[in-house]
Amino acid sequence: MNQLRWDPTLAEWVAYATHRQDRTFLPPAEYCPLDPTKPGGFPTEVPRPSYDIVVFENRFPSLTPDAPEPEERGTRLTPTAPGHGICEVVLYSDDHYATLAGMSERRIRNLIEVWADRYTELGAIDFVDYVFIFENKGEAIGVTLHHPHGQIYAYPFVPPRPAKELGAAREYRSRNDGHCLHCDLLAGELEDGRRLVAKGEHFAAFVPFYAHFPYEAHVYARRCASSIASLSPEERWDLARVLKGLLVGYDRLFGFSLPYMMVMHQAPTDGGDYEGVAHFHVEFYPPNRTADKLKYLAGSETGAGAYIVDALPEETARSLREAVEDAPS
């Protein structure tokens, strides 16, 4: 059962998917459903003995293409809607123990090709207004399967956080002679330099001046590219290099494979005009504030929407930059 319910107090949709209660939870490695199906072995999600990169529809989707009209009709104030959408799982490798940080730049480059393909294909579907590409990594984030994978949610609406960001960018553009908010932010970070973590020819990674997590990092396209699909071949290679550097730095930071949420923000696919408003970038939110302490989204963050951060971005950026620069090439 997939349905959407409208929260009129926050003006946003909430998705309900009760069948997800039954999804596979931290199975032992030998019964990982994302491994390839070995000859004579138990059947996994992937009916081949090996694979490169695989995408499939989530068995426990939050949104489905054929969601029926909800039995609960709601009210004029609190309407409901079918949970239309598509939820995909992206398998980065058939190696159960691999991580994105440990993968070659070439494999990351190939993954970028897959992400761009999914953005284009899913975004062309009529009911899909936003293609959200993300990865939850580590039990601290709540992952239920350790196999290296990400997810894609094709939403029937522009979700609240990207919508808020796009709104801010549109307002900034209207008040600043058509300037792109993200281009100006990036120019400021490149000029200041204190929060820069990694810099390539076409992409740059930095801890934003206003980071909400101590080791949050954003990876911006240096050109005002509105989506991953609009990146040139050179830009895709450079994105792979900058992502690889940042990820290796994250793992060197505390000496273990760092949990994180990775999300991509880019142009919605609702037919609107996002020229100079949407600026493709990747955001990382690691939950760790130290090696053994996590940042929790507690009362102020969850109930008030006001983040309290225990470390200044200039300090965390310096540590992260040193971890990136000290990594063996």
Place this chain on the structure above:
Amino acid sequence: MDRSGDKRADTSAAGPGGTAREPEMVKERETKEDGRYIIFYSFGDGEEQEDG
């Protein structure tokens, strides 16, 4: 859920240059027994794909 406007994913205007080799992506789409799709992407770059 505004349905107005053109339905078109942004795939416009790649940036400057164009000399780096594009991966040769092969995409095979199959349907699983329960009706869900699965897509196999391969790139034909053999050992270059090895991770390190």
